Amino acid sequence: MKIAEIRELATNELAERxxxxxxxxxxxxxxxxxxxxxxxxxxxxxxxTIARMKGELRRRELNK
Incomplete structure (x- = not known):
């Protein structure tokens, strides 16, 4: 899964994924x-891929 695809997912959907x-x-x-x-x-x-997803979740958490 590419980073562009990961960024398109909603936060709760990303966490489940x-x-x-x-x-x-x-x-x-x-x-x-x-x-x-x-x-x-x-x-x-x-x-x-898991590391990319976790990184995106962390980025979203810090941007709040």
Missing amino acids: VQTEIANYNQMVLNHAISPLENPMQIAKLRR
């Missing part, structure tokens, strides 16, 4: 520990 992405990330890491993923770079990509 962060929670679901974190759950997906944890599940992906667990699955990778049991049997390796085809593309382990998906984990890093998802981690970066």
Whole structure:
């Protein structure tokens, strides 16, 4: 997800999306520990997306 797409989301929708992405990330890491993923770079990509979302939430919080 690109930063432009993240900025278009409403704050409450973004917060919910962060929670679901974190759950997906944890599940992906667990699955990778049991049997390796085809593309382990998906984990890093998802981690970066979560960081972008959290950064945008923090930016909005500070701008209030």
